[in-house]
Amino acid sequence: MESAPYETYTHGHPSVIVAAHARRTAEEAAGFLLPHLKPGMRIVDVGCGPGSITTGLARYVAPGEVLGIDSAAEVLDVARRHAADRNVANVRFDAASAYALPVADASVDVVYAHQVLQHLADPVAALREADRVLVGGGYVAVRDADYGTMTHHPHDPLLDRWLEVYCAMARRNGGEPDAGRRLLEWVTAAGFTHLVATATTWLYADPQARREWAELWANRMTLDHIVARAEELEISDHSELAAIAAAWHSWAAQPSAWFAFVNGEVLGRKG
Numbered sequence: 142m143e144s145a146p147y148e149t150y151t152h153g154h155p156s157v158i159v160a161a162h163a164r165r166t167a168e169e170a171a172g173f174l175l176p177h178l179k180p181g182m183r184i185v186d187v188g189c190g191p192g193s194i195t196t197g198l199a200r201y202v203a204p205g206e207v208l209g210i211d212s213a214a215e216v217l218d219v220a221r222r223h224a225a226d227r228n229v230a231n232v233r234f235d236a237a238s239a240y241a242l243p244v245a246d247a248s249v250d251v252v253y254a255h256q257v258l259q260h261l262a263d264p265v266a267a268l269r270e271a272d273r274v275l276v277g278g279g280y281v282a283v284r285d286a287d288y289g290t291m292t293h294h295p296h297d298p299l300l301d302r303w304l305e306v307y308c309a310m311a312r313r314n315g316g317e318p319d320a321g322r323r324l325l326e327w328v329t330a331a332g333f334t335h336l337v338a339t340a341t342t343w344l345y346a347d348p349q350a351r352r353e354w355a356e357l358w359a360n361r362m363t364l365d366h367i368v369a370r371a372e373e374l375e376i377s378d379h380s381e382l383a384a385i386a387a388a389w390h391s392w393a394a395q396p397s398a399w400f401a402f403v404n405g406e407v408l409g410r411k412g
């Protein structure tokens with residue numbers, strides 16, 4: 142078990158963000174893992190957030206059990222409700238750190254983490270902790286965005302500025318927003334073998350998808366805690382962040398608006 146390094150989860154858990162995360166599915170977010178799942182397997186979903194992916198994974202391994210852990214206890218109530226509403230009984234949720242999983246050595250078959258390693262100050266330590274709890278031959282499966290691949294059209298310099306501000310803040314909070322390209326390096330450093338790296342894109346190019354994506358970022362960048370942190374770090378200020386939010390809405394309203402980026406994915410096995 143490792144002690145936790147300094148880091149702050151940049152987004153926090155306001156309802157607008159939790160609701161967006163709760164729309165994610167195991168089929169989309171863990172497509173690279175699903176073919177390897179079998180009934181009876183035990184999974185830990187690290188940084189499970191509102192648990193929609195966790196609950197989805199539980200269906201693939203029943204009667205095996207899935208444990209979702211997250212350092213934020215408040216989001217786990219949403220996760221528990223999500224599972225209960227769908228009558229999924231082989232999933233439970235505990236507040237815990239990615240650096241100290243509440244499970245015994247060599248006791249689970251899969252450790253999964255989606256959009257989590259990018260927020261960690263020491264992702265390799267978290268992956269070593271995953272290694273501790275996995276049985277021999279068990280799977281680690283991680284997926285993270287790579288902000289450096291984010292591209293939009295029609296071009297708006299305020300959206301370039303958005304990317305600069307977000308990435309600067311995420312790094313000062315201890316994370317690495319270009320995590321997608323580093324997953325292979327991190328999983329290798331943690332000692333996993335049989336590595337398979339893949340990449341999938343997220344594209345926002347129809348009116349509803351780009352409106353939701355733009356609303357999410359416009360809301361995020363004007364949340365009180367984000368504005369306060371940007372000002373404290375002297376990365377941006379209230380008026381620039383308001384302009385960035387307005388730019389997101391203007392971009393999404395254009396009929397040809399297009400936004401895409403790469404998610405890195407790595408599947409590995411405990412040697």
Ligand SMILES: C[S@@+](CC[C@H](N)C(=O)[O-])C[C@H]1O[C@@H](n2cnc3c(N)ncnc32)[C@H](O)[C@@H]1O
Nearest residue numbers: 150162188189190211212213238239255256257
């Ligand atoms: C971007 S959300 C992803 C949630 C979920 N995996 C999904 O994709 O919908 C990242 C989650 O990781 C959690 N998290 C961040 N740092 C953590 C840590 N050190 N240990 C456990 N959870 C952590 C946050 O609280 C947050 O719920």
